[in-house]
Amino acid sequence: MSPVPKSLDAGYRARAIPLGSVRYWSWLFASPAARAPLLGVYALLAEWNALMDPATEASASRIKLAWWQQEIQRLIARAPVHPICLYLASLPRAGAVDFTPLALAVDASLAELSGVPLERSAELDPHAGALRAAPLGLVSRLASEALDEVALGNCLRALATADYLARATRDYRRQARLGRVPFAVEELLAAGLDNSDLCADQAPPKLENYLLELRARAAQSYETATRALPAVCRAQQRHLLVLAALGLKHLQRRTSSLESARWQDMLLAWSTARRALR
Numbered sequence: 001m002s003p004v005p006k007s008l009d010a011g012y013r014a015r016a017i018p019l020g021s022v023r024y025w026s027w028l029f030a031s032p033a034a035r036a037p038l039l040g041v042y043a044l045l046a047e048w049n050a051l052m053d054p055a056t057e058a059s060a061s062r063i064k065l066a067w068w069q070q071e072i073q074r075l076i077a078r079a080p081v082h083p084i085c086l087y088l089a090s091l092p093r094a095g096a097v098d099f100t101p102l103a104l105a106v107d108a109s110l111a112e113l114s115g116v117p118l119e120r121s122a123e124l125d126p127h128a129g130a131l132r133a134a135p136l137g138l139v140s141r142l143a144s145e146a147l148d149e150v151a152l153g154n155c156l157r158a159l160a161t162a163d164y165l166a167r168a169t170r171d172y173r174r175q176a177r178l179g180r181v182p183f184a185v186e187e188l189l190a191a192g193l194d195n196s197d198l199c200a201d202q203a204p205p206k207l208e209n210y211l212l213e214l215r216a217r218a219a220q221s222y223e224t225a226t227r228a229l230p231a232v233c234r235a236q237q238r239h240l241l242v243l244a245a246l247g248l249k250h251l252q253r254r255t256s257s258l259e260s261a262r263w264q265d266m267l268l269a270w271s272t273a274r275r276a277l278r
Contacts, residue, residue: 006090008039009083015050016043020262022246029273030239037142038239040088041135044102047084048109054178058113065110072102088142097141101134118184125161132160140237148233155228155237159244162221165214166251172198172211183214215251222248238276245272 008016016039017024027038048068051061075085076099088094108130111117117127133156140152168182175182176198187210188194197207225244229237245268253261 006087008087012043012084015046025265025269026239026242029242029269031236034143034239036091037139041139043084052109052112054175054180061113068106072106075099091142093142101138104130104134115180120186121184128160128164129157132163133157144236151229151233155225155240158221158225162218162247165218166247169211169214218251219248234276238273241276242269242272
């Protein structure tokens with residue numbers, strides 16, 4: 001008989017899947033087997049994302065993420081102490097799954113605090129993969145043992161890169177004004193861009209061109225993520241399809257009211273999940 005998973009505190013749940021958020025819709029329309037793992041991993045990511053936020057004092061974030069490095073090692077050793085990790089460890093397939101990918105995600109979160117996580121263009125995919133693909137891959141392994149690992153890996157890598165680029169192009173100015181650069185330094189130098197360009201109220205033309213290129217790459221990566229899953233995998237992994245569909249929509253979003261945007265997100269998430277079941 002499978003063990004009964006522990007419940008997750010309401011506060012952690014609220015931060016993991018804020019009502020109306022992309023994470024919420026991907027969780028709501030996920031396969032039944034994926035919902036509990038997705039909730040636990042989203043809860044961890046919410047904690048780490050808060051520590052990576054430029055508004056959070058960096059030295060305090062480093063101390064807390066160092067503690068999380070130790071806690072993930074305890075989870076790998078099946079002896080966690082944090083409520084979120086206890087929840088993950090209680091899931092039915094936890095004993096058959098290697099939690100090491102979460103260590104990659106914490107390490108990448110610490111790298112974000114350096115202010116310059118990417119020196120070269122070639123570092124983007126591995127860094128984004130550690131932040132995003134590694135924990136989402138764990139969700140899939142906690143949900144099922146029957147996986148197409150090649151297709152799943154292709155989907156996760158593309159989704160991770162797309163999400164990183166979408167976030168970077170959306171939030172670069174705020175980060176730059178606090179001394180952080182989310183883009184590859186190598187690319188910025190090649191484009192003739194410096195910190196004053198990133199901090200400017202109005203992006204100069206050369207920066208606009210660079211951002212357009214990155215958004216185009218993000219859009220292509222979202223589409224690649226969607227195509228990567230063969231038909232037999234789509235129902236089981238439909239939370240990934242919802243993430244890709246909503247990510248692409250937000251990347252291309254025109255101005256609309258918050259309420260209208262949420263309804264549009266819900267309808268797109270629902271239709272994406274429904275198509276995955278055909």
